[in-house]
Amino acid sequence: MYTFKHGVHPDECKELAKDKPIRVVSAGKTLVFPMQQHIGAKAKPCVKVGDNVLMGQIIGEADGIISANVLSSVSGKVTAIEERLVVGGQKVESIVIENDEKYDAIKGFGVERDFNSLSNEEIIRIVKDAGIVGLGGASFPTHVKLSPKDPNKIDYILVNGAECEPYLTSDYRLMIEETETLVKGLQCMLKLFPRAKGVICVEDNKRDAYDKITKACSSISNIETALMKTKYPQGGERQLIFAITGRKINVSVLPADAGCLVDNVDTVVSIGNAVCKSTPLLRRIITLSGDAYNETANLNVRFGISYKEIVDFAGGFKVNPEKMVSGGPMMGLPIFSLDMPVSKNSSALLAFTKDPLSNQNETNCINCGRCVSACPINLVPTRMLKAAKTGNFEEYIKLNGTECITCGSCSFVCPAKKPLTPYFSYMKFAVRGYLNSKKEAK
Amino acid sequence: MDLKLNVQSSPHVRDRISTSAIMLDVIIALIPATVWGILRFGVHAAIVVAVAVISAVLSETLFNIIVKKPNTIGDLSCVVTGLILGLNMPPEVPFFVPAVGSFFAIVIVKMLFGGLGQNFMNPALAGRCFCIISFAGFMNNFTSRMSVDAYTSATPLIILKSGNEVNLFDMLFGYIPGTIGEISAICLLLGAIYLAVKKIIDLRIPILYIVSFVIFIMIFGQGKSTNINYILGEVLGGGLIFGAFFMATDYATSPITPLGKVLYGILLGVLTGIFRLFGKSGESVSYVILISNLLVPLIESFTIPTAFGKEGK
Structure with a gap:
């Protein structure tokens, strides 16, 4: 079985939502589309207030090399272009569309296509037009990932089905329910990289998904499946690459430079949908889980629908939650309002009646070394914390703090309940600023 | 819907382990040796261990009061220090020796350097060595009134x-x-x-x-x-x-x-x-x-x- 070194074992809590089939959420009257749902430059609105738009129409154009299109997930009328609150707390320029509930689609929408009849350039253009970004959380524009300097150097395409975050079951449901499209999507990607082998990687707590995929691709020579140990962060890009290929990359190396492309299950399914079914990325699968819900659910949600609407759709709260998280509990973002739209980077919506962090008793660091044994990057988190707290950037860099992937493992295991990861997330930016000012001073 | 939500940086879940749970485990692990020592050496030894622990807890409390910091005895580390120091005492040592030893271990070696985890020397051991130097006669006397065999004094x-x-x-x-x-x-x-x-x-x-x-x-x-x-x-x-x-x-x-x-x-x-x-x-x-x-x-x-x-x- 494939795995990496160190890591942690949080309670999986997947049984809460694991057996809930994906249901489609019906869209409400008003949908909101932020222009920044991806890493890179903000998309530029290409419609005006008052315009009528079709389902699947590009309403925000990719602006720059690393950027992604934003598409309307319904047909209707643009009622406003204004700043709206998004997950993370910022306000982002957004297009507000009034749903006419006709779902008139753009031309050619839903037409079946054979990917073998398409050229590589056409496939990449389709992926770009479809607005596809990595749906695992980082939201890197997929068409950029699919266009590395030398496609012949890529020998692995890894489909990340680890879903190592607790509570999350959306990728699991997709692997079970959309096995065909997943394999199709991977075949489209493999067409771009003639020397590559596709590996669909699944953690061993999702054995049935693994078996189903293995069966589905048994006759395809360049696709394999790999069963990985259930451990967090097995689905981290660098951990996954190491587990499967044995290659180790640091923060300054792109996976492509190590001959690997890593994409999340939902991303690959989206590629399959866009290329083979002419259906651009208009939705994502979201897990609603946690003890505050009446009913947990796996939902197929059109972008632009507000969190409040999907909570109501699923059946609302049993008790008002004290903590809500967009994404998994290890790396997700806390949210403070449900008045935000579902976007490409929202992978789950967790609701807890009790905030597990509210009664933590912080003590001095006792130097126990649990953070060292947990760190998948081999760092010494407690020493990094000391350097971070005292603003000692040189020491922080010397300790390789810039390699931190902010996976949260160190904070998770810390018996002294130190806020390790929050400091490291901050230092990611602070160190960059420090290095820039140092360069300027020279 | 009026939601009041807590907002904190990730991760949003934590392991159950805590500092005091670790210290409690160390205390549990020392119970067999403590019980055996008391069975072998009698009531005096039991009081020596108790004095060491109580002195450690009181020293830490007193220190925190004087420097106006929240009391940290809840993490149980002072109990561990006192217990280890007590177990490192000869069975017939006068009670003031463990009391002074624990005070030295907690206040001088641990608290003055910033408390839990900040000490550069093992407090219990430093306390023991302090006692050996200061009270050599008491600390090197291993005779016990409980055992009367021939080898009592020779380790x-x-x-x-x-x-x-x-x-x-x-x-x-x-x-x-x-x-x-x-x-x-x-x-x-x-x-x-x-x-x-x-x-x-x-x-x-x-x-x-x-x-x-x-x-x-x-x-x-x-x-x-x-x-x-x-x-x-x-x-x-x-x-x-x-x-x-x-x-x-x-x-x-x-x-x-x-x-x-x-x-x-x-x-x-x-x-x-x-x-x-x-x-x-x-x-x-x-x-x-x-x-x-x-x-x-x-x-x-x-x-x-x-x-x-x-x-x-």
Whole structure:
């Protein structure tokens, strides 16, 4: 079985939502589309207030090399272009569309296509037009990932089905329910990289998904499946690459430079949908889980629908939650309002009646070394914390703090309940600023 | 819907382990040795241990009151320090000795340097050595009114040094003179197994300590290198088991880096070998650990692990 070194074992809590089939959420009257749902430059609105738009129409154009299109997930009328609150707390320029509930689609929408009849350039253009970004959380524009300097150097395409975050079951449901499209999507990607082998990687707590995929691709020579140990962060890009290929990359190396492309299950399914079914990325699968819900659910949600609407759709709260998280509990973002739209980077919506962090008793660091044994990057988190707290950037860099992937493992295991990861997330930016000012001073 | 939501940076879940739970496990692990010591040496020994613990707790409370900081006794680390110090006392020591020792350990060695985890020396050991220097007569008297056999005053290491054989059975099960907690290797090992199973201690340090010590005395043991009685006697005597599993593994004063732990274990073994073979004092283990504590920052500085993906760069 494939795995990496160190890591942690949080309670999986997947049984809460694991057996809930994906249901489609019906869209409400008003949908909101932020222009920044991806890493890179903000998309530029290409419609005006008052315009009528079709389902699947590009309403925000990719602006720059690393950027992604934003598409309307319904047909209707643009009622406003204004700043709206998004997950993370910022306000982002957004297009507000009034749903006419006709779902008139753009031309050619839903037409079946054979990917073998398409050229590589056409496939990449389709992926770009479809607005596809990595749906695992980082939201890197997929068409950029699919266009590395030398496609012949890529020998692995890894489909990340680890879903190592607790509570999350959306990728699991997709692997079970959309096995065909997943394999199709991977075949489209493999067409771009003639020397590559596709590996669909699944953690061993999702054995049935693994078996189903293995069966589905048994006759395809360049696709394999790999069963990985259930451990967090097995689905981290660098951990996954190491587990499967044995290659180790640091923060300054792109996976492509190590001959690997890593994409999340939902991303690959989206590629399959866009290329083979002419259906651009208009939705994502979201897990609603946690003890505050009446009913947990796996939902197929059109972008632009507000969190409040999907909570109501699923059946609302049993008790008002004290903590809500967009994404998994290890790396997700806390949210403070449900008045935000579902976007490409929202992978789950967790609701807890009790905030597990509210009664933590912080003590001095006792130097126990649990953070060292947990760190998948081999760092010494407690020493990094000391350097971070005292603003000692040189020491922080010397300790390789810039390699931190902010996976949260160190904070998770810390018996002294130190806020390790929050400091490291901050230092990611602070160190960059420090290095820039140092360069300027020279 | 009017939601009041907590907002904190990720991760949003935490492991159940806590500082006080770890300290409680160490206390649990020391119960067999404590009970055996009290059974062997009687009420006086029980009071010695109690005085050490109470003095440690009071010292920490008093210190926190004086410096106007929240009381930290809830983390139980002062109980551990007091308990270990108490178990390191000879059975018939006057009660003021553990009281002063605990005060020194907590206030001077631990709290003045910033409290839990900030001390550069093991507080209990420093307290013990402080007592040995200050109250040498009391601290080196291992006679006990409870045991009246012939060897009461001669510890196994003294017997070994004079070239005689020791009774290994007595050393394993704790029928020898010594400090309250160190006499039964079996009781100590039971506690060590508990700590290892609960993943509280890293076995690299104690095992390398003992292994490197055995190798050292086998090489430099002057003709006794194959004498099983001698080697096992050296391992089981002189508080080596207690020191290796309960004091050398102290988090704050041992290296945090994996390679550092290895070097630290070997260093302890070699130094103990040197002290035992070529030194005069019977107190080698305590001093060896204290000296090695001082070298920990140095060991850590050159054993920072290579970051993932940075190998060979």
